[in-house]
Amino acid sequence: MLPTVDKAAMMTHFDSYTTRGVRYEPALNIALEAEQRRDFRPLLDGLTVGLSSGTSGHRGLFVLSATEQAAWAGTILARTLHGTISRGVRVAFFLRSNSNLYEQTGSFIRFRYFDLMMPLAEAIVALNQFQPTIVVGPPSLLALLATAQDRGASRIRPTRLISVAEVLEPEERAYIAATFGAPVHEIYQATEGLLAVSCAAGSLHVQEDIVRLQFEPLDGDEHGVAHWTPIITDLWRRTQPIIRYRLQDVLQLDDDPCACGSDWQVIKRIEGRRDDVCWFDTIGGGRRPFFPDSLRRAMLLASPAILDYRIVQHTDDTLRVHLSVPTEANAAKVIEAVRASLQATIATYGCRVPDIHIDTAFEPPPPGTKRRRVARLAC
Numbered sequence: 001m002l003p004t005v006d007k008a009a010m011m012t013h014f015d016s017y018t019t020r021g022v023r024y025e026p027a028l029n030i031a032l033e034a035e036q037r038r039d040f041r042p043l044l045d046g047l048t049v050g051l052s053s054g055t056s057g058h059r060g061l062f063v064l065s066a067t068e069q070a071a072w073a074g075t076i077l078a079r080t081l082h083g084t085i086s087r088g089v090r091v092a093f094f095l096r097s098n099s100n101l102y103e104q105t106g107s108f109i110r111f112r113y114f115d116l117m118m119p120l121a122e123a124i125v126a127l128n129q130f131q132p133t134i135v136v137g138p139p140s141l142l143a144l145l146a147t148a149q150d151r152g153a154s155r156i157r158p159t160r161l162i163s164v165a166e167v168l169e170p171e172e173r174a175y176i177a178a179t180f181g182a183p184v185h186e187i188y189q190a191t192e193g194l195l196a197v198s199c200a201a202g203s204l205h206v207q208e209d210i211v212r213l214q215f216e217p218l219d220g221d222e223h224g225v226a227h228w229t230p231i232i233t234d235l236w237r238r239t240q241p242i243i244r245y246r247l248q249d250v251l252q253l254d255d256d257p258c259a260c261g262s263d264w265q266v267i268k269r270i271e272g273r274r275d276d277v278c279w280f281d282t283i284g285g286g287r288r289p290f291f292p293d294s295l296r297r298a299m300l301l302a303s304p305a306i307l308d309y310r311i312v313q314h315t316d317d318t319l320r321v322h323l324s325v326p327t328e329a330n331a332a333k334v335i336e337a338v339r340a341s342l343q344a345t346i347a348t349y350g351c352r353v354p355d356i357h358i359d360t361a362f363e364p365p366p367p368g369t370k371r372r373r374v375a376r377l378a379c
């Protein structure tokens, strides 16, 4: 079997990782300039160049030929529309950065691209006018739209919402779906390829005719739930071949058959990244991982008053929690409830409870950056 590759290795040896003789420096310069000018049209020798929105470490640089780009756009459309292409489909696409990838239109489908940097109020005015039938965006944005819809500012009637780029939490999914009266599906993709798409029955299937995923088990099951990290081989990409490329994502798999009839592997949940897994010392002297979901669950159980939060672990024996609570709430009471809930969750697994510092100084992530509610930033 071929060895695995990761982003760091691919970026270090970028010049030898493309089949078209693309050099790292000129490609990076084009991609950076496009980000700065927010004009994503310039090509490099006819190739589309872009940067991935990695949250840590090396930035990922990708190159695609015009054919690969068209195949990608066509495939993603066909797979997300579930084969039912009818006139009058209007797709609103919210993305961190535009690239040539996302400006595609046809006579049946209208695409409108929205920059995530756009002020929300402006986006809502444009959406009310565009009246999308499908809205694609990170769940944090979809939730803001749902709140605007609740308040009456947003007046759209999508038949489907599609979550991309961030972890979709079950409670958020339920809220968005209830507000719009429409299902929330997912597209799981990396700059390394299109990986999985929700079927009509709502299951997130690996697109096995496009990509081959191998799953490596991660240590430390919780509640008997296994966690996996994917190694991907893209069967289509030729310009920048992706072969046994290790992603940093943490997944739960579902091996039950899907109601839609497809036997392509179902991903039950995308929990986050491997570097979002927190570690605590056990009473017995070892260490054990806490996957982001377990800490999210502890927060959910703590208090209904919490509007948003961020948990950051810098060292194994400390945890910092920044809360957003409404001004009318009793902040001291919420803080104590959060402390008790986290302590109980951590102790349940035989771990030493760390120092937990909690404040109400939550700051929302800047526009255009990925939300990470749980993050381990230990050196």
Ligand SMILES: [Zn+2]
Residues within 6 Å of the ligand: 199, 200, 201, 202, 203, 205, 258, 259, 260, 261, 262
């Ligand atoms: Zn299915």
